[in-house]
Amino acid sequence: MELYRDIDLPDPQIRTIGQMQPVLAVAGCNASGPLYFMYRNLARTAEDRAWLAANQIRFDYTVIPPRTLCGEFTKTKGHYHPAAPDGTGYPELYQVLAGQAEYLLQTRDSSYVVVVRAGPGDVVLVPPGYGHVTINPADTELCMVNLVSEAFASEYAAYEEQQGAAYYHCTDGWMKNPQYGDAGDLTIRDAPEFPEEGIVHGREIYELIGGDSLGFLNNPAEYAHLFRAF
Ligand SMILES: O=P(O)(O)OC[C@H]1O[C@](O)(CO)[C@@H](O)[C@@H]1O
Numbered sequence: 001m002e003l004y005r006d007i008d009l010p011d012p013q014i015r016t017i018g019q020m021q022p023v024l025a026v027a028g029c030n031a032s033g034p035l036y037f038m039y040r041n042l043a044r045t046a047e048d049r050a051w052l053a054a055n056q057i058r059f060d061y062t063v064i065p066p067r068t069l070c071g072e073f074t075k076t077k078g079h080y081h082p083a084a085p086d087g088t089g090y091p092e093l094y095q096v097l098a099g100q101a102e103y104l105l106q107t108r109d110s111s112y113v114v115v116v117r118a119g120p121g122d123v124v125l126v127p128p129g130y131g132h133v134t135i136n137p138a139d140t141e142l143c144m145v146n147l148v149s150e151a152f153a154s155e156y157a158a159y160e161e162q163q164g165a166a167y168y169h170c171t172d173g174w175m176k177n178p179q180y181g182d183a184g185d186l187t188i189r190d191a192p193e194f195p196e197e198g199i200v201h202g203r204e205i206y207e208l209i210g211g212d213s214l215g216f217l218n219n220p221a222e223y224a225h226l227f228r229a230f
Contacts, residue, residue, distance in 0.1 A: 001097045001120045002204060003143060004061055007044055012037035015077060017069065023077055023164035025175065026070035035074060036064040041150075044206070051210050057217055058150040059206065064099075064134065064142040073169045078133035079154035080108065081126075086221035089128030092148040093217070095205045096122050099142035102135040102169060103191075105230075108158070110166045110183040114230065116191050121202040124191045127227040128220045131158065133165045147205055149217045192229040 014034045021029070039061040043049035052059060067074040081090040094103065096118045103116040103124050108131065118124050126132045136142040159165065166183035168175045174186055193200045197213045208214050216223035 001095075001202075003097055004042070004145065004206075007042050007061075009039045009042070009061065012039050012063075014038075020069075020077055022160040024069055025072040025164065025168035025170060025177075027163065029070035029072075031069050035067070036062060036076065038062050043209075048209050055214065055218070056149055056151045057209075057214060058148050059209065060146050060148070062134075062144050062146070064136045064144075066099075066136055066139045066141060068171055071170045071172070073135050073137045073171070075104075075133050075135040075169070077156060078104075078131060078159035078165050079156045080131040080158060081128075082152050082155060083128075084149070084151070084218060084220055086219055088220040089130075090149050090152055090218075091128050091216060091220050091227065092126040092132070092146055093199065093205055093214075094118075094124040094126065094134070094144055094146045096120055096124075097143040097145060099136060099140045100138040101142050101144060102137055104133040104135060104165050104167060104169070105130040106166050106183075107131075110180050112184050112187075112230075113166045114187040114189060115167075116189060118191050122191050123193065123199050123201055123203075123205060125194065125199065125226065125229075127230050130230075131165070133159075135169050137169055145205065147208065147214060147217060151218060194226055194229075197226065
């Protein structure tokens with residue numbers, strides 16, 4: 001899969017282990033350093049950048065090197081998205097470029113928790129109302145891109161208050177987070193595709209920029225059919 005080497009990357013935003021402490025499986029895990037790198041708001045051309053800005057959409061590139069922290073595979077911090085003005089939560093679209101990813105998605109009441117496994121070229125839609133964490137369970141770098149509305153700020157409080165997501169992926173397997181007494185069993189599945197919107201494995205999601213398939217990112221209520229796969 002194309003690694004977007006043709007885009008000049010700005011300085012990344014770096015997620016440090018210090019920032020991750022509230023969400024790690026082992027509280028107080030003695031580790032330090034940068035954990036992952038987020039290159040936000042990218043575009044290949046001035047025309048694409050103008051289209052993205054006019055449509056309030058961001059294209060980001062994230063690199064998650066392999067690592068374990070006190071026995072837990074490296075992961076993103078985890079956050080929820082608020083509701084759009086139409087009352088439906090903002091969704092997000094990811095695509096893996098290199099490495100292996102596990103998208104750990106959960107409803108706000110954690111009654112449904114699902115891991116979507118994805119490899120190079122795979123697309124993953126985070127449906128409205130789902131919080132998400134991305135785990136790198138492999139020993140290679142995970143590179144991924146995402147398209148998301150830039151009309152909101154991510155909400156981290158619930159993940160921080162409950163010490164992360166409902167499950168942790170550790171080197172000896174999946175472990176339920178004891179702070180989620182009522183969490184549902186873990187479902188593990190592959191990523192569904194959405195051919196009617198041109199969102200299919202192996203097709204660069206960047207190609208959707210400038211087209212008419214990304215309306216769901218800012219007007220999710222009109223696209224309920226897209227979110228039924230979950
Ligand atoms: O904000 P977190 O939970 O650290 O997750 C980082 C990921 O989220 C994004 O901000 C998009 O939601 C990406 O830039 C990045 O891959």
